[in-house]
Amino acid sequence: MSNLVIPAERAARHGGPDFFKGGAKFAETFEIWGGLSSKDTVLDIGCGPGRMAIGIGERFNWENDLIGFDVIKIDADICRNVISSQHPNFKFVHVNAWNGHYNPAGTIQPYEVEFPALDNSIDFAFATSVFTHMYKREAGHYLKECYRVLKAGGRLFSTWFSITDATSQSKHARLKFSHALHDGSFTDFPDRPEEVIGFKYEDITDLFQSSGFKSVTFFQGDWSKTADRSTVRHGQDVFICTK
Ligand SMILES: C[S@@+](CC[C@H](N)C(=O)[O-])C[C@H]1O[C@@H](n2cnc3c(N)ncnc32)[C@H](O)[C@@H]1O
Known part of the structure; x- marks a missing residue:
């Protein structure tokens, strides 16, 4: 357990009592699925109040730089302080x-x-639960930015809600994605879509390809209750791609 103190009100939005546990579990997944090592230079896209950065700092004997950014000023400030x-x-x-x-x-x-x-400066970029709040145009742009900043052979670890026939038919899915949005994405909240956005699986892989990524690996998450329970590690679907 971390000795760092994150204001409870901010941690509450990212797992509450499980804030540190969630970061530790992702740091482990970054290593076993994404090959993260302490020699990597890392980019934390949509870092929030630092759940993942803390997990990484505690798991590895860190030797290199990590850059995090977020649109919420108070969270970027907390991370810095x-x-x-x-x-x-x-x-x-x-x-x-x-x-x-x-x-x-x-x-x-x-x-x-x-x-x-900078261009070609990052070994490992990740965006956990960030593309799940973006429309297609901005997701495509963020993937192009990922491609720009990654070194050749660098990896992007990203989580999404990936919609397939099986997830749409699942009676136990946590989210239904029943409302189509203007750009072919889906939400459950048409009056406040950015709260949760999902894309068809093929649209996600198309976005990766048109951003330059050639190799993409998919790990299904538990949100739709259609994944193999013996291998699932997280709620959202994970896509790992290599430049
Ligand atoms: C569900 S939170 C996840 C935070 C963190 N990645 C984690 O897993 O603990 C989504 C985060 O994405 C950030 N976000 C939303 N749009 C963004 C954008 N365009 N660029 C960077 N961050 C963004 C939000 O401010 C928020 O901190």
Whole structure:
């Protein structure tokens, strides 16, 4: 368990009592599914109040840089104040991009965001529960930015709600994605779509391909209750792709 103190109100939005446990479990998955190692330079896209960064800092004897960014200023500030004091090579940036759910006053269009990282500088990028709040245009742009900043052979670990015939027919699925949006994505909340957005599986793989990624590996999550329970590790679906 971490000795870092994240304000309870912010942690409550990211697992509450399981905030640290969730980060630790993802850090383990980054290593076993995504090959993350302490020699990697890492980009944490949509870092929130640092759940994943803390998990990574505690799992590995970290030697390299981690850059995190988020559209919520208070979360980027918390990460900088709390996490960077213990891990000085972890840097956190506020990017004031619009998101109807998380940052409705944002002044930058999400499909115009430039990631705070240089071309070909990142070994491992991840976005956990971030593409699940984005429309297709911005998701496509973020994937192109991922491609730009990753080194050749670098990996992107991302989570999505990936919709198939099986998930749509599942009686026990946690989300139904019954409302189609203007761009071919789906939500359960047409009056506040950015709260949860899913895409058809083929649309996600098309987005990866048109962003330049050739190799994509899929691990189904538990949200739809259609995954093999013996291998599932997380609620959302995981796509890992390599530049
Ligand atoms: C469900 S939270 C997940 C936070 C963190 N990745 C985690 O797993 O603990 C979604 C995060 O995505 C951020 N977000 C939404 N739109 C974004 C964007 N365009 N760029 C970066 N972050 C964004 C939100 O502010 C929020 O912190």
